[in-house]
Amino acid sequence: MTATLTGVDVAPPVTSVKRRRRVPGWLAVAPLLVFVAVAFGVPSIAMLNGAFSVKDQATGASSYSTENLTASLQGAYLTALLGSIKLSAVSAGIGTVLGLPLAQVVVTSRFRALREAVLTASGVLANFGGVPLAFAFVATLGNAGVLTKHLHLADHGWDLYSFWGLVIVYLYFLIPLMVLTITPALEGLRSQWREAAQNNGATAVQYWRHVALPVLLPSLLGGFVLLFGSAFAAYATAAAMVGSSVPLVTLQIADAISGNVLVGQENVALALSLDMVLVAGLVMAVYLPLQRRSARWLDA
Amino acid sequence: MARRLNLWRWVVLGLAALYFLVPLAASVIFTIDVPGQGVTFDAYSQIVSTDGFGSSLQLSLELAAATIAIVLLLMVPAMVALRLGAPRLRPAVEVVCSLPLVVPPIAFVAGIATVLKWGPEYLSRTPLFETFVAVQNQNFPFVLVLAYVVMALPFVYRALDSGLRAIDVRTLVEAARSCGAAWPQALVQAVLPNLRGALLNASFLTLALVLGEFTVAQLLGFQPFAVWIYSVGGSQAQLSVAVSVLSLLVTWALLLALAGVGGRTRTASSRG
Numbered sequence: 001m002t003a004t005l006t007g008v009d010v011a012p013p014v015t016s017v018k019r020r021r022r023v024p025g026w027l028a029v030a031p032l033l034v035f036v037a038v039a040f041g042v043p044s045i046a047m048l049n050g051a052f053s054v055k056d057q058a059t060g061a062s063s064y065s066t067e068n069l070t071a072s073l074q075g076a077y078l079t080a081l082l083g084s085i086k087l088s089a090v091s092a093g094i095g096t097v098l099g100l101p102l103a104q105v106v107v108t109s110r111f112r113a114l115r116e117a118v119l120t121a122s123g124v125l126a127n128f129g130g131v132p133l134a135f136a137f138v139a140t141l142g143n144a145g146v147l148t149k150h151l152h153l154a155d156h157g158w159d160l161y162s163f164w165g166l167v168i169v170y171l172y173f174l175i176p177l178m179v180l181t182i183t184p185a186l187e188g189l190r191s192q193w194r195e196a197a198q199n200n201g202a203t204a205v206q207y208w209r210h211v212a213l214p215v216l217l218p219s220l221l222g223g224f225v226l227l228f229g230s231a232f233a234a235y236a237t238a239a240a241m242v243g244s245s246v247p248l249v250t251l252q253i254a255d256a257i258s259g260n261v262l263v264g265q266e267n268v269a270l271a272l273s274l275d276m277v278l279v280a281g282l283v284m285a286v287y288l289p290l291q292r293r294s295a296r297w298l299d300a
Numbered sequence: 301m302a303r304r305l306n307l308w309r310w311v312v313l314g315l316a317a318l319y320f321l322v323p324l325a326a327s328v329i330f331t332i333d334v335p336g337q338g339v340t341f342d343a344y345s346q347i348v349s350t351d352g353f354g355s356s357l358q359l360s361l362e363l364a365a366a367t368i369a370i371v372l373l374l375m376v377p378a379m380v381a382l383r384l385g386a387p388r389l390r391p392a393v394e395v396v397c398s399l400p401l402v403v404p405p406i407a408f409v410a411g412i413a414t415v416l417k418w419g420p421e422y423l424s425r426t427p428l429f430e431t432f433v434a435v436q437n438q439n440f441p442f443v444l445v446l447a448y449v450v451m452a453l454p455f456v457y458r459a460l461d462s463g464l465r466a467i468d469v470r471t472l473v474e475a476a477r478s479c480g481a482a483w484p485q486a487l488v489q490a491v492l493p494n495l496r497g498a499l500l501n502a503s504f505l506t507l508a509l510v511l512g513e514f515t516v517a518q519l520l521g522f523q524p525f526a527v528w529i530y531s532v533g534g535s536q537a538q539l540s541v542a543v544s545v546l547s548l549l550v551t552w553a554l555l556l557a558l559a560g561v562g563g564r565t566r567t568a569s570s571r572g
Contacts, residue, residue, distance in 0.1 A: 002423050007521060024390075027381075028377040028378050028380070028381035029378045029381055029392075029529050031373075031374055031377075032374045032378040032393065032396070033392075033396065035374055035449070036396050036399075036450065036453070038446075039446040039449065039450050040399065040400065040408075040450045041417050042411075042415055043408060043411030043412045043414070044403065044408075044411055046411050046414040046415045046418075046475070047407065047411035047414060050414050068364075082502075094321075099486050101312050102316050104311045104314055105308075105309050105313060109309070120555075120556060121320075121556075122555065123555070124551075124552050124555045125320070127505075127508070127509075130512045130514050130526060131511075131512075131526050131530050131533075131544065132411050132512070132529065132544035132545070132548045133541075133544075133548070135323065135327070135529070135533060135540055135541050135544035136323045136324065136326075136327040136541065136544055136545065136548065137323055137535075138541070139323075139326060139327040139330035139331070139537075139541040140322065140323045140326035140330070140531075141323075141326075141546075143332065144537070145326065146326040146327075146329050146330050146333075147322070147326055159306075171319075172320070172323070173317075174317075175319075183373050216542070229401075232404070233404030233405065233406070234513045235404075235405065235406045235514075236514035236515055236526070237516075239514075239530075240514075240533065249407045253406050254406065254519055257409065257410055257413050257519050258519065269413070270410055270414060273407035273411065274407075274408075274409040275404070276406070276407045277402060277403050277404070277407050280402045280403065280404055280407075281402050282399075284401065294486050
């Protein structure tokens, strides 16, 4: 009886799926896939191809080798790559540490309006900065900036166009990104867990040390990795602010694309791009499993 | 205990407000309190008459319109079709739409620049060369639209996916079909009106992306709005900061309005 019932229940949707799949499915998805293959695939393949091909200056013939990649991991290029990694790691670390308390305060707030406002503002700030953000900070903390002049920061050795200057600017979009990333995990923390800990005599610090942080750890790590990727890929802010006084891989690539490289090293920009894609791919490869893991914890 | 918690709350919120509001306030002060001239609003009144403001803003808006049209034309039918059937394609589309996240814009533009160089190097005798020249037309560089559509895919995918999750596409389409609607009619008159919030969301995100985009446009040598702000910055500090403040505020106002619209449609649909 049950068997026939479920059989009847299941059968019609299956046939209807089969009937409909043939006509619209492929046809509607195909333009998207073709477009991406052309607009995204061709440049990616060009990058890959260029990163591995070397032109012989004398004959003009090109051959495949790993010369460019080796060059991209040496000298000034290596300095830039390491500079980018250091800047991204430091600002992502600070962003994670500062974003967590802000998100926690917002999530546990009794005022709905405050919550909504902060989360909306975070969504806006996290995604869109670029040149205007850089100029806003130049006007605030630059050499002729309002705060620099009124607080005489230059006397204390302040310089916006430096490593720490960039960190301060990057945090402007990294902290909101962290708030957005960690909020679902914080919402998943059950109040029962805190109550249970309190009933067993745990202090607030013990609760965080032994209950909340372990549960949040995958989300925090995932957030850190996401922030790292975001800082690593940032170009506009750095270009508009520091020019080339801080060595960054994005600035090196831009220089090379604009033609400011030694003859025979044109393809090093592509090799550097490939390095960046590998780092970004690594970021995603770490982030996605962490994301899935924290989702499983909080849904359970 | 409760008091300490409240103090902590206010300290965190206060510091956050300080950090996020001071640069904006300081930028405004920077533009109206010019050394040697006192308080003046010249920087703001000069914006419109400055060389390149109108043309670069117009270019950005045109690029945004074209990008939004193309990305929606590509994504909406595909996403609806995935809901109706073709489940095997869903992971493929999800991966394709997430790929741009793995390739930073600067790496992407390095690839594009390489492809564009093929034009003069290999294709100068073929009809394709004309295409290469046409997409790089200074008045309307279509190559930027291609790049922006790719860069918008992750945002648009997420916006449409959450919109489609909230409605039962299959029932809507089947209802429209049994009332005698043809496929396009079912899509336009039954599905799209229910996706209004998600479509708006996707459009606004794309608009904000295109208006603020700098990397690709600058390195390919075109001058939409963000690149113009950058180029003005070298010579007219007050003016460039004034434009920056305005453009940040306009972008944020757009996105806040969008959040408002999105929130309202969500509550409206849950009530209805």
